[in-house]
Amino acid sequence: MSTNIPSFNHLKVSVPKEFVYHVELNRSDKLNAINKAMFMEITSCFDALGQSEDCRVIVLSGSGKIFCAGIDLIDFSQKSLPSIAQVEDPARKAKLLSELIKLYQESMSSLEICNKPVLAAIHGACIGAGVDLVTSADIRHCTKDAYFSVKEADVGLAADIGSLQRLPKVLGSDSLARELCFTCRKFPAQEALNSGLVSKVYEDKEKMIDGVISMAEEISKKSPVAIQTTKASLVYSRDHSVQEGLNHIALLNQLMLQSEDLVTAATGQMMKDKNVIFSKL
Numbered sequence: 001m002s003t004n005i006p007s008f009n010h011l012k013v014s015v016p017k018e019f020v021y022h023v024e025l026n027r028s029d030k031l032n033a034i035n036k037a038m039f040m041e042i043t044s045c046f047d048a049l050g051q052s053e054d055c056r057v058i059v060l061s062g063s064g065k066i067f068c069a070g071i072d073l074i075d076f077s078q079k080s081l082p083s084i085a086q087v088e089d090p091a092r093k094a095k096l097l098s099e100l101i102k103l104y105q106e107s108m109s110s111l112e113i114c115n116k117p118v119l120a121a122i123h124g125a126c127i128g129a130g131v132d133l134v135t136s137a138d139i140r141h142c143t144k145d146a147y148f149s150v151k152e153a154d155v156g157l158a159a160d161i162g163s164l165q166r167l168p169k170v171l172g173s174d175s176l177a178r179e180l181c182f183t184c185r186k187f188p189a190q191e192a193l194n195s196g197l198v199s200k201v202y203e204d205k206e207k208m209i210d211g212v213i214s215m216a217e218e219i220s221k222k223s224p225v226a227i228q229t230t231k232a233s234l235v236y237s238r239d240h241s242v243q244e245g246l247n248h249i250a251l252l253n254q255l256m257l258q259s260e261d262l263v264t265a266a267t268g269q270m271m272k273d274k275n276v277i278f279s280k281l
């Protein structure tokens with residue numbers, strides 16, 4: 001299997017199966033707290049994997065004790081904010097803050113913008129920016145010891161990098177989303193499963209990683225044209241009317257239905273062939 005694996009300081013990228021990339025948050029000594037450098041690496045990583053024809057599905061997990069302890073509070077409060085605080089003029093200060101927020105937003109959104117499905121595997125705890133990150137993923141599974149916490153209000157800010165926008169849509173309950181955002185309470189695995197935040201709970205991390213990689217492998221064997229177009233349509237349709245979504249997919253498929261993948265896949269189905277090979281995309 002010929003693969004191009006990007007390397008980063010705070011992310012570990014591996015290829016457990018052909019076309020399946022595994023991205024691990026890799027700052028376990030700080031419980032994978034996300035500092036500015038790591039925010040930027042997340043953007044670069046998902047942009048690169050979105051472009052790579054060797055990558056069809058991405059698994060995202062955290063190394064060490066927990067999935068993610070949120071934004072790196074030391075980096076944020078002792079480096080990023082003080083450097084902006086030195087600027088006196090409110091308009092110029094606001095411009096710098098806006099750039100910083102947008103940089104963090106872009107990082108979290110890079111999972112959603114990425115044209116490959118992103119499967120998040122969450123263990124231990126998923127706090128603050130961790131929730132922003134996983135609500136931007138396509139599929140979430142967790143271990144039975146996992147909990148989630150929209151922690152921003154506890155650290156004195158309104159969440160501004162995705163949770164307030166995506167969580168209500170993921171949960172389907174505006175009341176529950178507001179409860180979690182206002183109280184910052186721990187939201188345990190079983191409740192996350194019952195409310196649809198995750199779609200599967202595993203006994204432990206090892207079983208979860210095996211299970212999620214196996215699902216990723218299953219998806220990776222399907223037509224990349226079909227999978228990437230399906231993601232584009234699901235993401236678009238979530239924020240548009242049914243008719244706008246239908247118009248969008250009609251436009252995409254007037255192109256994609258011309259792909260060789262349609263004939264290859266349909267022939268494979270008719271022949272009951274489980275090992276259909278699709279060209280790289």
Ligand SMILES: CC/C=C\C=C\CC(=O)SCCNC(=O)CCNC(=O)[C@H](O)C(C)(C)COP(=O)(O)OP(=O)(O)OC[C@H]1O[C@@H](n2cnc3c(N)ncnc32)[C@H](O)[C@@H]1OP(=O)(O)O
Nearest residue numbers: 029030031033069070071072073074104128129151152155
């Ligand atoms: C523009 C703004 C954009 C985004 C904003 C996002 C907001 C958020 O993300 S809000 C959430 C912030 N995170 C937190 O409030 C969690 C803080 N951490 C904890 O509460 C605890 O660490 C814990 C997760 C409950 C785990 O506790 P424990 O098992 O006792 O481990 P610790 O000894 O506390 O931590 C080990 C080690 O990690 C460092 N660390 C943990 N969390 C963070 C963090 N968020 N930022 C920086 N560092 C963190 C902790 O300091 C320890 O480091 P040592 O060097 O070993 O002391």
